Amino acid sequence: MTLLDFARGPGFFGAFMIMIAGIVWRMSGLLLFRQRRDLSAPRNPGPFAAVLGGLRTVALRSVPPHELEKNITFQHFTGYAWHIGWFVTFLFLGAHLPFIRSILGFSWPNLPNGILLVITAITLGILLTLYVRRLFHPVLRLITDADDHISVLLTIFPLITGIAAFGHWSPLGARYESVLAVHLLSVEALMVWLPFGKIFHFATGLLTRFRLGAAFIRRGVRA
Amino acid sequence: MSGDDIPLNETAFSRFEAQVKNLKRAAPPVNLSDAERVQRAKRTMLEKLDSGTAMDLETCVHCGMCAEACHFYESTQDPKYTPIHKAYLLRKVYRRELSPLRFLNKLFLREITAQQLQDWQELVFNSCTECGRCDMMCPMGIHISKAIAITREALGAAGLAPPELRAVEHEQSEAGTLFGIGPQELEAAIAQLRSRGLHIPIDQPKADVMVLTTAIDLVLYKESFAATARAVDSAESTIVTLGSRRWRTGLSRG
Numbered sequence: 001m002t003l004l005d006f007a008r009g010p011g012f013f014g015a016f017m018i019m020i021a022g023i024v025w026r027m028s029g030l031l032l033f034r035q036r037r038d039l040s041a042p043r044n045p046g047p048f049a050a051v052l053g054g055l056r057t058v059a060l061r062s063v064p065p066h067e068l069e070k071n072i073t074f075q076h077f078t079g080y081a082w083h084i085g086w087f088v089t090f091l092f093l094g095a096h097l098p099f100i101r102s103i104l105g106f107s108w109p110n111l112p113n114g115i116l117l118v119i120t121a122i123t124l125g126i127l128l129t130l131y132v133r134r135l136f137h138p139v140l141r142l143i144t145d146a147d148d149h150i151s152v153l154l155t156i157f158p159l160i161t162g163i164a165a166f167g168h169w170s171p172l173g174a175r176y177e178s179v180l181a182v183h184l185l186s187v188e189a190l191m192v193w194l195p196f197g198k199i200f201h202f203a204t205g206l207l208t209r210f211r212l213g214a215a216f217i218r219r220g221v222r223a
Numbered sequence: 224m225s226g227d228d229i230p231l232n233e234t235a236f237s238r239f240e241a242q243v244k245n246l247k248r249a250a251p252p253v254n255l256s257d258a259e260r261v262q263r264a265k266r267t268m269l270e271k272l273d274s275g276t277a278m279d280l281e282t283c284v285h286c287g288m289c290a291e292a293c294h295f296y297e298s299t300q301d302p303k304y305t306p307i308h309k310a311y312l313l314r315k316v317y318r319r320e321l322s323p324l325r326f327l328n329k330l331f332l333r334e335i336t337a338q339q340l341q342d343w344q345e346l347v348f349n350s351c352t353e354c355g356r357c358d359m360m361c362p363m364g365i366h367i368s369k370a371i372a373i374t375r376e377a378l379g380a381a382g383l384a385p386p387e388l389r390a391v392e393h394e395q396s397e398a399g400t401l402f403g404i405g406p407q408e409l410e411a412a413i414a415q416l417r418s419r420g421l422h423i424p425i426d427q428p429k430a431d432v433m434v435l436t437t438a439i440d441l442v443l444y445k446e447s448f449a450a451t452a453r454a455v456d457s458a459e460s461t462i463v464t465l466g467s468r469r470w471r472t473g474l475s476r477g
Contacts (some may be wrong), residue, residue: 075288
């Protein structure tokens with residue numbers, strides 16, 4: 001079995017299983033943990049007030065309150081930009097679609113490679129810039145831990161190995177098949193890490209927004 | 224000020240000033256070992272954590288945006304005032320003891336220490352007003368101020384609330400007074416205001432809004448106390464009441 005065979009077969013299957021099991025484990029642990037009732041009388045006692053307040057925050061928290069936005073403009077926009085760029089590359093690169101079709105049984109039209117190359121380069125540029133910023137910004141240095149380094153690097157590696165595979169580069173004289181295998185393995189490493197590190201916010205982020213919105217509307221304040 | 228205003232009592236002011244200056248020394252001693260402090264803090268944290276706060280602590284992506292919402296960070300640019308950093312000890316205890324991934328986390332995270340608890344006193348008591356601006360800023364919608372409040376409670380349980388607060392708390396729980404001001408002073412203040420024609424009923428049943436007054440208003444700024452009574456009394460269909468026992472007192476509107 002070649003490295004590529006492994007990456008396409010048992011490697012992918014194993015990573016997928018660890019990802020799913022990890023997500024189920026961590027999420028059920030969080031949801032089954034003790035719930036505490038708020039005993040205060042709600043300021044907005046309507047039957048759907050909490051739900052609507054929660055949904056409102058889920059939607060509106062994507063934009064920071066205008067009083068505070070000036071302080072975080074750069075981080076706010078670059079944060080969204082790289083997430084969008086990463087997923088557009090993943091979902092719309094022509095080379096990815098046969099792979100997606102082989103798993104889902106269907107796919108969708110791809111974007112032109114030229115456009116995607118630009119998007120990928122911008123995404124990689126932003127991620128590297130934000131990572132360097134993390135290494136030097138006093139606040140980020142203080143709150144950064146190993147999880148941050150691992151999560152950021154595992155998000156960046158698939159982009160770098162993907163560009164190498166896409167451009168048929170041969171670093172250290174490696175064959176194309178090996179470069180492609182490393183690209184797949186970098187994605188699988190990300191899948192394995194997904195339930196364990198901060199990337200897990202993909203599963204909980206909207207729930208935390210919802211809970212905050214519901215709690216604040218109960219107090220009768222904006223969230 | 225109109226001619227009817229209650230004159231300020233200079234003696235009371237001097238006495239109050241002396242009490243405030245002495246507050247730190249009036250704090251009761253805490254006889255807890257480092258291990259006991261850590262144990263008490265951890266126990267409080269683990270009791271207070273619930274599913275919502277657990278999910279909050281798991282969801283932080285360490286973006287640091289909350290710093291930009293914090294008054295203390297904004298005015299000093301000192302990273303230690305980053306709100307989520309103030310909840311660091313809570314997150315650490317949670318990740319080691321309660322998280323679904325605690326078996327893994329324990330391999331990498333050390334126990335919190337008494338020194339860390341001591342160090343966090345300044346961060347959670349002196350450098351947070353619980354204003355909630357960080358809650359408004361967080362892109363994940365994490366209830367950061369709640370996590371800081373839990374950390375405060377944990378430090379309180381470990382005997383690490385600031386001495387001034389401990390002194391006030393001690394006096395309140397032991398003697399039922401604040402700065403030496405108790406039910407008798409409350410009665411005297413009410414009598415004085417009633418003699419000026421103000422309507423101040425006490426212990427009214429079924430009052431559903433409590434308007435609390437302060438010890439300072441009762442002794443130093445009686446005019447402020449009178450203004451509160453006038454404001455609540457002038458509202459339509461209002462019952463004003465003051466509790467007479469200890470500090471379970473207030474003006475109520477029903």
